[in-house]
Amino acid sequence: MGDHPTPQLGITFLPWWPPERLLSVATAADRAGLGEFWLWEDCFKQAGASTAGAVLARTDRVRVGVGLFPAPLRNPALLAMEIAGLDRMFPGRFLGAVGHGVQDWMRQVGAKAASPVTLLREYLTAVRSLLDGDTVTVDGRYVHLDAVALDHPPTGRATLFAGAGGPKSLALCAELADGTLVSGFRPPSTTREVRELADRVRSAAGLDPAHEIITSVPVATGPDAAERMERERLAWEAEPADGISVIGTADEIADGLRRFVEAGATSIAVQPTRDEPDPEGLAAFLGAEVAPLLR
Template identity: 30%
Template sequence: MKVGLGLPISDPPSLLTWARRADAGPFTTMGLLDRIVYDNPEPLITLAAIAAATTRIRVQTEVLLAPLREPVLLAKQCATLDRISGGRLTLGIGVGARPEDYLAVGADYATRGRRVDEMMPVLRRIWSGQPHDDQVGPIGPAPTRVNGPELLFGGFVPAALKRVARWGDGYLSAVPVERTDPLFRMVEKEWGAAGRAGRARLVGQVNVALGPDSVVEDAKQTIGSYYASLAGTYDVHMVTTADQIRTTITGFADLGADEVMLYCWAHDPDQVDRLADLLA
């Protein structure tokens, strides 16, 4: 079972410390969330800095709100990050649930799912090196993989799960492990129905905080603020003890997950070492 870390958003200058410690530890991936109307660092820029400060660990958007971005520029940005990181980018894509992010950039919230479906052939065409259209030639740089970086989709509705089979390499579940099984099984069903070879990569995510009471309180305040606008519509779940984290990792493994992302909300970088010791 691979285990990655989701990076905190409350103290951007500390993220390079997090990155170097994680790169020296047992972790496989570092992830970063995406918002517009919030006090968080922009993920593609931040992950580029993290890639430069590390040598082996993967970097992942968890998840990038793709409908907020122009697809040609996004394709170029992701290919660039993939190349300069030596093929370490995993692009997680989602649509988000907050209308204010769409209002901020003048995008249509109601058609955000359709927007992703329209963007995907553009991204794939550019990453494969084909001309953009009849008037515009190929757009580089070429990503490390011919068809682009590894691509995960997040989401809970049937349309999101179908996108995994049509366009993706795998699925990221951001709900508690107790509610993940039907989502994983539906992804596998859609994958088979689409005639895809092999199997979809399955990734679980759990919010964690490990440390003294001050760390746990910092995490609870930060995650509470982040999800405040979704109160009553999103189940904010966090595990805060070593036993709970181990049990959650085992639970995802039993469901067939390939990786579990431990998303950290408190800014204390000593959590990296505590979590590494837990895994050991």
């Protein structure tokens, strides 16, 4: 792997799976020694803060992330309260991430913004300031706060990630967040482009160059892995392309994931297929057999 640091390896609990399965998969990931456990706040399947809190309370060491909290769906003061509370109860273990939200879903709940980029800029700026313990007054296009301050801000710097797709939004993530999430069924070249953009943006702004890149990678193992992954690709309407998913043995999966690390990913969030027959077993397999090959 040359000069590339050892990445965090995690697994995602998919919102198509029933909530009562959550803690079983989370504890399997924790026991397996995986570095991260990711959740999605998807309408109208799974909320982020409640599930993250349950996982943090049941596990001992794994970092728990929500990617992504939809900015239009949550008042920034509310999200800052959620992040601050989880960060204080479980220091250094909660990773909150914000995005535009799926626009059709935002329309369904009456929260669709005419300018998602403007909303995300105002939102990330306000949440970061609140988490830093500031008293925030702002009267923006979307964010309106009048002398708001958290009674119990984080005692250290709470992690605030972001994720998006377009270049303007990705530049915003690089400027205002601690890390950027890259969605699944994207080739390693996309991770490289996001890494290079983040480096340019942060250098031009005189910011600390440290910026995490968390890449979601669809993964399947077992005798029917190829068939399951093809069904998953079709469900996501993703165009076929080299490297957008990884299947096979531990060695083959590690080789595939290493391409994303070499492209600049600091964390790999393994995205199982929604018909994965044994999520707990997959977590154990990743921890015992794949993670050592990435070190």
